[in-house]
Amino acid sequence: MPLKVIVSGMGIVSSLGYELDTFWKNLVEGKSGVKQITLFDASSCATRIAAEVPRDFEEFSRTLVKKRASGQMTRVTRMCLVAAKQAVSLSGLDFEKEDKTRCSVIMGVVNTGNSSVEKDTSLQNTVFKSMTNSMPAWISLEYQLQGPNFSINTACASSAYAISMGMQMIRNGIADIVIAGGADSIINPEEINGFNALYALSVANDTPEAASRPFTSKRDGFVIGEGAGVVILESEEHAIKRNATIYGELAGSALTSEGYNIMAPMKDGEGMSATMEKAIKDAGIEKDDVDYINAHGTSTELNDRYETLAIKRVFGEKAYQIPVSSSKSMIGHTIGAAGAIESIITLLSLRNSILTPTINYTDPDPDLDLDYVPNTSRPKEIEVALSNSFGFGGHNATLVFRKYHGKV
């Protein structure tokens, strides 16, 4: 029997707040973090909206990140370190009491955000700002951790992969504690023009807060978000031993590759459904146990169609009874950070018995007929929830979270 893996800490930086309580309150209220881009002059871009982290984050980060180190990090790397420090603080961990060779850091990192938007890049900090291993490196430096420390890039599934790998390491006895998550920002002219050339982004510039509208007939592409999400994973045994608060169980996961297309998901969501099937099996649960799905739900034509088809293929008629919502309707698509941020939302939904909504759900797509938790949050006791992440290149991940009731 594999070790049970639990979550004992969470930290978040997002357009809807950089403290867990504020973030959750805004989500439950169905607020949108999407606004006109302020990080650079986007007037020449087809897309001029994004879900930016509030400007006062920089001031907040100075309370947690030393000036010297901060100067060697990009804004995104600072987000990652701040989220990690918040997660560690919430977990109550004192690494001086831990075997640091058994404490690991795994971050999903697509890029470090060292773009033309990044400020104060000098020749001497260019390399540090660009190193894609910098996020886990800074976290391990902060606590002098000596276990495996690395980053994973699987596009939009990166941080879900990081969490899944963290779970595997604990299950296999390689680590006692894994700090897992990710951070990302692609709010810069190079990325936005690139994604616009692929017709992947919403161009609803006049109505930013209503631009991300997953599962509706008016969806016209995803809205870029930015931020960081970090969780503390531990074996149940280890957490109980140190009397930690347990926020939920990571019961299982699945990582798959579609081998199909660099951009488009496999037809009819075949790869997505295979991933959910494997994750359910890995968690040792029945399909009937699943009470909620935090969808990848990007607000693109293909993802939302195929993810809906995939859920129907996995659950059959029961699919209509499972609430499915997209956090990206509120915080945009945070790319490499999405899997971790949405895992945290899923954990909070389990813990607080509230499902966060899919906002901007005003024009249903007749082909997409599941319960998308439209527009307002919903009180609901749930025991088991899935969190889906699917990335360009055919990288798929599904994480299975379960409410924690104490050791049985």
Place this chain on the structure above:
Amino acid sequence: MAKITENTRNEVRETVFSFFAEECETDKSQINDNTSIIKDLDGDSLMFLELIEIFKKKYNLDIELKTIGKYAVKHPVETIGQLIEMQLLIIEHENRLLELDK
């Protein structure tokens, strides 16, 4: 070869103290010659390079980094006082720094 005057010595000292106080967010009064750069100030090796660049510009020095690197391997710097002395030697001897070991 530049002559190290009392004025140069004071300038270097002031620059080093100010640099570490600013970068490490420490009060200058907390720094002395025996302060450990790593243990006490949480500094890093890159700071040494940044200071060299500052002094290269200030004193128009002809010094290659590899020369400093070779010298530093034999004369490791751990404290603020050792760093000031090394910077003064660099200013005084520039690319002839290694001749000091002969």
